[in-house]
Amino acid sequence: MSVLVAGGAGYIGSHAVHQLLDQGKQPVVIDNLRTGHKASLPKGAVFYEGDIRDREFMKSVFRRKRIKQVLMFAAHSLVGESMEKPLEYYDNNVFGTQVLLETMVEFGVRDIVFSSTAAVYGEPAEVPIKENAPTMPESPYGETKLGMENMMKWSGTAHGLRYVSLRYFNVAGARLNGRVGEDHRPETHLVPIILQAALGQREAITIFGDDYPTRDGTCIRDYVHVEDLISAHLQALDYLQKGGSSDVFNLGSNEGFSVKEMIETARQVTGRDIPEQRGERRPGDPARLIASSEKAKKVLGWEPKRTDVENIIRDAWNWHRKNPQGYGGI
Ligand code: UDP
Numbered sequence: 001m002s003v004l005v006a007g008g009a010g011y012i013g014s015h016a017v018h019q020l021l022d023q024g025k026q027p028v029v030i031d032n033l034r035t036g037h038k039a040s041l042p043k044g045a046v047f048y049e050g051d052i053r054d055r056e057f058m059k060s061v062f063r064r065k066r067i068k069q070v071l072m073f074a075a076h077s078l079v080g081e082s083m084e085k086p087l088e089y090y091d092n093n094v095f096g097t098q099v100l101l102e103t104m105v106e107f108g109v110r111d112i113v114f115s116s117t118a119a120v121y122g123e124p125a126e127v128p129i130k131e132n133a134p135t136m137p138e139s140p141y142g143e144t145k146l147g148m149e150n151m152m153k154w155s156g157t158a159h160g161l162r163y164v165s166l167r168y169f170n171v172a173g174a175r176l177n178g179r180v181g182e183d184h185r186p187e188t189h190l191v192p193i194i195l196q197a198a199l200g201q202r203e204a205i206t207i208f209g210d211d212y213p214t215r216d217g218t219c220i221r222d223y224v225h226v227e228d229l230i231s232a233h234l235q236a237l238d239y240l241q242k243g244g245s246s247d248v249f250n251l252g253s254n255e256g257f258s259v260k261e262m263i264e265t266a267r268q269v270t271g272r273d274i275p276e277q278r279g280e281r282r283p284g285d286p287a288r289l290i291a292s293s294e295k296a297k298k299v300l301g302w303e304p305k306r307t308d309v310e311n312i313i314r315d316a317w318n319w320h321r322k323n324p325q326g327y328g329g330i
């Protein structure tokens with residue numbers, strides 16, 4: 001019995017593939033390699049290159065492999081890009097999920113664990129954010145993820161599909177062995193950009209706004225280690241397998257760190273000089289996003305082990321130092 005990993009060659013999906021193999025499970029990876037890297041996959045992983053929007057491709061995979069459960073990571077995931085290309089986000093994210101769910105229903109596959117986002121909440125009225133906070137996305141990205149969650153909900157009502165939606169806060173870090181990590185082209189995320197500046201690959205890290213109503217004026221985010229994030233996915237698969245009902249969980253650390261604090265921590269962890277410069281605010285950035293993850297702990301039994309900003313930056317640094325060209329150097 002196999003677990004389909006849609007988007008399994010991406011940053012987060014590839015960590016899932018490695019952990020599934022660690023647990024003796026059989027991942028079947030599909031990825032269109034638009035942003036994913038084949039080199040992130042372990043040797044011997046079953047991999048089909050193709051697009052989730054391609055109905056015939058999806059059917060061919062479900063025909064060839066006996067899929068028991070699905071992990072869904074295949075999506076565009078950048079707030080800023082989604083503001084510029086909303087229709088691309090609807091096409092890839094919403095239509096792509098539609099085809100995946102249609103295929104699951106056709107082949108009688110019931111369980112899906114879905115990668116959602118804190119962006120479904122918009123600017124929160126209070127932090128830490130609980131799962132029952134109002135969902136008011138402020139970007140096409142957040143809106144499409146909420147639409148995908150709702151599509152699963154209604155497919156559950158009509159077709160018996162069961163889902164766990166995991167709303168990620170800021171994911172960073174890398175696998176401990178330094179062989180799997182974050183490599184986006186172009187890179188837009190804070191932690192890898194700070195570390196590229198530490199490596200001298202960038203002149204400086206630009207701080208997007210220092211006039212927010214926060215303790216040092218820079219945006220506050222809640223950082224979760226990618227390996228802990230994936231543990232929650234595997235626990236969610238078990239939860240569904242045991243008959244757990246469809247639900248939504250936040251994944252974060254219950255603690256917030258500012259952009260300046262992240263840069264300072266990176267200076268300490270790397271021992272490098274990391275020049276910073278002040279830039280304009282980035283449209284769509286809420287001042288503060290902090291998760292309450294109590295529900296995931298209580299219901300799924302989630303216990304984050306490496307979620308601490310020093311560990312996160314240390315593990316990411318290990319990857320960046322060993323792979324300064326990312327997967328391009330492998
Ligand atoms: N950020 C920044 N400079 C950068 C990249 C990000 O100041 O070069 C800030 C960004 O404004 C946000 C935080 O770092 O407040 C995290 O951004 P990221 O893109 O990593 O994740 P997001 O919060 O958008 O999911």
